[in-house]
Each structure stands twice: as structure tokens, then as C-alpha cells.
Amino acid sequence: MKRTVFIIGLGLIGGSISLSIRAEHDVHIRGFDISEEQMKMALSLKVIDSAAASIEEGVIDADLIVFATPVLKTEQLLQELVDYKLKNGAIITDVGSTKRRIVEKATCLEDKGVTFIGGHPMAGSHKSGVEAAKAHLFENAFYIFTPAPRTDVRSIIQLQNWLKGTKATFIELTAEQHDHLAGAISHFPHIIAASLVHQVAKLEEEDPLVARLAAGGFRDITRIASSSPMMWRDILLHNKESLLHLLKSWSDEMDLVRDMIEQGNAEDIYTYFAEAKSFRDEMPIREKGAIPAFYDLFVDVPDHPGVISDVTSILAEHQISLTNIRILETREDIMGVLSISFRSEEDRERAQLHLSEQMYETYIM
Numbered sequence: 001m002k003r004t005v006f007i008i009g010l011g012l013i014g015g016s017i018s019l020s021i022r023a024e025h026d027v028h029i030r031g032f033d034i035s036e037e038q039m040k041m042a043l044s045l046k047v048i049d050s051a052a053a054s055i056e057e058g059v060i061d062a063d064l065i066v067f068a069t070p071v072l073k074t075e076q077l078l079q080e081l082v083d084y085k086l087k088n089g090a091i092i093t094d095v096g097s098t099k100r101r102i103v104e105k106a107t108c109l110e111d112k113g114v115t116f117i118g119g120h121p122m123a124g125s126h127k128s129g130v131e132a133a134k135a136h137l138f139e140n141a142f143y144i145f146t147p148a149p150r151t152d153v154r155s156i157i158q159l160q161n162w163l164k165g166t167k168a169t170f171i172e173l174t175a176e177q178h179d180h181l182a183g184a185i186s187h188f189p190h191i192i193a194a195s196l197v198h199q200v201a202k203l204e205e206e207d208p209l210v211a212r213l214a215a216g217g218f219r220d221i222t223r224i225a226s227s228s229p230m231m232w233r234d235i236l237l238h239n240k241e242s243l244l245h246l247l248k249s250w251s252d253e254m255d256l257v258r259d260m261i262e263q264g265n266a267e268d269i270y271t272y273f274a275e276a277k278s279f280r281d282e283m284p285i286r287e288k289g290a291i292p293a294f295y296d297l298f299v300d301v302p303d304h305p306g307v308i309s310d311v312t313s314i315l316a317e318h319q320i321s322l323t324n325i326r327i328l329e330t331r332e333d334i335m336g337v338l339s340i341s342f343r344s345e346e347d348r349e350r351a352q353l354h355l356s357e358q359m360y361e362t363y364i365m
């Protein structure tokens, strides 16, 4: 008999976890979502094999249960599990962006003959919903586990075996350490992104041109402000202490910047940017790390209407998928630059070869 996985919350992350499990295991995947529409979509996209009528029904024979709901919901649903019949030896995990409160809550399952291990795949997107789910969403990313000190090693290994199709790098942290670090590199940046958008929205009331003028830099730093408000509301409520601490140190930092600008201190201002550049440039961009790996190729292109479709059809002819394409510069009568992102070094090398064969000038920075 096939083993059974039950995914609760069939959105971007629940859907992606399901697809990555299916890629490696011959299992029956059941799903449940509060939204009928998401559940139907998950079935039609074959993200799940069957839909459960309720959580109570879905958990009964599941070997692995994955909570992929917003974190406050996960906390509440864990409590509900106490009253449900669970399969002896089942492993339960979650994918929430915060860990401390969820891990604490899961202690309510201690007498149920199951093992809970908190999890957080450190990759995602500003998109929500099962339509955006991808089997390879977590490839090259860190997948953090926060087992309790007494969690047996065999259960951790079993969970990692279930999740090997994510092709992520597994690491273990305490829930407290997780929330402290994720606060700085994920939660707090989302607050900053949203606050920059608010600032421009206010300015737009004075001068509507501002939003139309907002170009590359603003778009890059505020992409994540398009993420799910419900998910981020829950994360801020869960990671209150870390975020209040980070807000305080950010505000001290902004005081420093204000002083430098007020005093017109050219040397300090230069050093401020130079130090930030040097730290960021040293971050492991091409390896697994805080910033996901992108393999970018730059292509000089003439300012001609058919040029993007020509480049993409060359790639399609050789079955090379790209993850992003954008024009960095186009001005009349001069060459522009296309930036194309690939998922792997191999795809980038093949793209470079085939584009060069067609007389395109390409380079890697």
C-alpha cells in the first residue's frame, strides 16, 4: 500500500512541497484548503491526488502531515489536532516563516504517538496560490528545521528523506535562533519594502508623476511589498520581540545617516556606502545562501522590434528555460542590453553558446 501525505493549505508553498515530494516518492497525496477554489485548482493541476473533506478526515491515515497555512492559522490548527485520531508514528511538520510559537504550540501533541518537527524552506515568492507552485522552488535554498532537543534523530532523517525532492540544503537551528535570524534577513526587509511603498504613495498625493517615474532601483527593493498581507500580518505578530529590537537598531542607524547628511560629511557618507557594498558583494550570491542563486547572462541587442522574440526563440529551439528576462537599457539608435536569468550554470553556458552562434554578443558579469 502506498504511503499517504496530507498537505493542509494548498497555496504557493504547500503546492510546491507537494510537487517536490511527488518528484521523489510514489505516494498518495491528499490535500485540504479552506478555499474550495484552491482545492479544485490543486486537483486539476495534479498537485494533489485527492481532496479531504476536512482536516480531521485527512489526518487519520497520513504518514506525513504538512501544515502550509499562515502561521497564526497553523498554531490554531495544531491545537485542533489534539482532538483528532492520528496515525501512530506519523511525522508532522510545517513550513511557516516563524518557528518559536509554532514549536511551542506543537508540544500539545506530545502524547499522541506522533513527532512534530518545525520546518521553514527559505525560498518563496511574492506570489500566492497553488497556480504559482513549482517543484523546484526550493532548489539551492536553505531548508531550516527546528527540532526540539528530545526529537529522535530517526524522525529528522525520515522527514529529510520525505523532502529530498526539494533539493534544498537542510540545516538545523533552535526555534529562537531561527526567529532571530529570519527577523533580520527576511521579516524586517519586508517591513522596509512596505514602508518605502507607503512613502511613495503619500508623495503621489502631492505629485502623481512619482509612481510613474519609479524605476529599476525602487522596483527591485519593493518587489516583496507585493506579498500576501495576511501572511505578513501573521509573521509580524509572531516575531514581535525580534522585530521590535530590529526596529530600534534601524532607527538608530537612520539617526546616524541623518547626522551624516545634515553635516554634509562626504567621507562618512562614502564609507557608509562603500562598506555596505563590500559586505554585500562578499555575500554568497552564486552559492546557497541568503541571496538565491541566479545565473544571469547579458546580451547586447540592437534597438529593433523583433529582438526579444528572436532571442527567446533561439533559447526555445534548444530547450533552454529562462526564469527572467528584462531590458536594462534601450535608447534610440544605440544598442540595448538584455539581462536573462537562468536556473543553472549549465543553462547559462548553453544559452551563451547558441546566442553567440547567431552573432549575439554575450557576457557574464
Ligand SMILES: NC(=O)c1ccc[n+]([C@@H]2O[C@H](COP(=O)([O-])OP(=O)(O)OC[C@H]3O[C@@H](n4cnc5c(N)ncnc54)[C@H](O)[C@@H]3O)[C@@H](O)[C@H]2O)c1
Pocket (backbone or CB within 6 Å): 008, 009, 010, 011, 012, 013, 014, 032, 033, 034, 035, 038, 068, 069, 070, 071, 073, 095, 096, 097, 098, 120, 121, 122, 123, 124, 125, 126, 127, 128, 129, 130, 228, 231, 235
Ligand atoms: N510565500 C513565501 O515566500 C513563503 C516562503 C516560505 C514559507 N512561507 C510560509 O508558508 C506558509 C504558506 O504561505 P504561502 O506563500 O503558500 O501562502 P498562500 O496564500 O499561497 O497559501 C496559503 C493557503 O492556506 C490556505 N488556508 C488558510 N487558512 C486555512 C485553513 N484554516 N485550513 C486550510 N487551509 C487554509 C489558504 O486558503 C491558502 O490557499 C506561511 O506560513 C508562510 O509563512 C512562505
Ligand SMILES: O=C(O)C(=O)C[C@]1(C(=O)O)C=C[C@@H](O)C=C1
Pocket (backbone or CB within 6 Å): 096, 097, 121, 122, 123, 124, 125, 126, 127, 185, 186, 187, 224, 227
Ligand atoms: O522571494 C520572496 O518573495 C520572499 O520574500 C521569500 C522569503 C524571503 O523573505 O526571502 C519570504 C518569506 C519566507 O519565509 C522565506 C522566503
